[in-house]
Every structure is written in C-alpha cells, then in structure tokens.
Amino acid sequence: xxxxxxxxxxxxxxxxxxxxxxxxxxxxxxxxxxxxxxxxxxxxxxxxxxxxxxxxxxxxxxxxxxxxxxxxxxxxxxxxxxxxxxxxxxxxxxxxxxxxxxxxxxxxxxxxxxxxxxxxxxxxxxxxxx
Numbered sequence: 001x002x003x004x005x006x007x008x009x010x011x012x013x014x015x016x017x018x019x020x021x022x023x024x025x026x027x028x029x030x031x032x033x034x035x036x037x038x039x040x041x042x043x044x045x046x047x048x049x050x051x052x053x054x055x056x057x058x059x060x061x062x063x064x065x066x067x068x069x070x071x072x073x074x075x076x077x078x079x080x081x082x083x084x085x086x087x088x089x090x091x092x093x094x095x096x097x098x099x100x101x102x103x104x105x106x107x108x109x110x111x112x113x114x115x116x117x118x119x120x121x122x123x124x125x126x127x128x129x130x
Contacts, residue, residue, distance in 0.1 A: 001066065001105065003098055009064055009091045011056045013048050018085055021049050047082040053111055053120050058090060061126055069129040073104060077122035081113070088114050095124070103128045 022028060030037040031047050038046050054077060061072055083089065093109040105128075110121040 001095060001098075003095050005095045007060070007064065007091075007093045009056075009060050009093075011059075011089045011091060013083055013085055013087050013089065014051060015085060017052060017055075018048060021052050021055070025049075025051075043082055043085055048085060048087075050077070050079045050083075050120070051091070053077060053079075056089070056107070056111075057124060060093065061089060061093050061124065067128070069128045070105075071129055073125045073127050075122060075124040075125070077120050080096070081117055083111075083113065083119050089119065092116040093124075 022033070031043075032038075032049050033046060034057065035046050036058060036096075038044075048072045054075070057075060057077070058072070062068075089111045091111050091129060093107045093110065095107045098105050102120075105126050107124040107126070109124060112116045112118050
C-alpha cells in the first residue's frame with residue numbers, strides 16, 4: 001500500500017443491515033423508524049442511521065485492504081445528505097499519506113449514492129500492527 005492508492009467498494013443499505021443495526025443498538029429515533037415522521041420533517045422517507053456507514057468503513061479496513069495487520073486509530077465522518085433503505089453507496093478511499101515514524105496510514109474517503117452525489121466524507125487513520 002502506498003500514497004495515492006485508491007479503493008472503491010460498493011455497499012447496499014439493505015433491510016437486513018437496517019434491521020440489524022436497530023436490533024444491536026436499539027436506536028429507534030422516529031427519524032429512522034417512522035416513515036410519516038421523516039416525511040413530515042422534509043425527507044423522502046425514513047433516514048438510515050448514519051453510523052451504518054461507519055460499519056461499512058470498518059468492513060473496508062478489516063476485510064478489503066490487502067493487509068490484515070491493521071487497526072483503526074481514528075476516523076471522522078461528515079454527513080452531507082441523508083441515505084435511504086435499499087440505496088447503493090459507492091465508497092471511495094485514497095491513501096493520503098503514510099507516516100513511517102508512527103507506522104500509520106491516512107485515508108481520505110467519501111460515499112456517493114447512485115445519483116453520484118456525495119452523502120458523507122471524512123478521513124481514517126490506521127496503524128500497522130507489529
């Protein structure tokens with residue numbers, strides 16, 4: 001892995017992912033669970049929990065990178081648009097730098113929906129385990 005390497009992974013916000021998140025974390029905020037409530041607040045339907053995208057990031061780091069001896073040190077994510085059930089998200093990540101002194105990679109990333117609009121962006125720092 002080196003600076004400039006790019007990765008693309010596709011994720012779908014299936015009902016299984018949505019229901020699994022609610023079952024595990026019990027977040028039943030009406031914005032996420034009540035279609036009429038969400039529409040009344042100006043959305044086109046129930047808004048998926050933003051932290052589902054964090055789960056996709058965890059999967060990417062743990063399962064999609066060519067090396068497995070890594071651990072997330074930090075990440076931040078800014079949500080720019082809502083996402084909805086059954087939407088497909090394209091996750092795009094690029095290695096922005098490697099810091100040899102602390103054995104750490106930094107990634108810049110964004111998610112975009114099928115309309116090509118960015119729905120979230122941020123960065124991740126991962127360390128290589130010795």
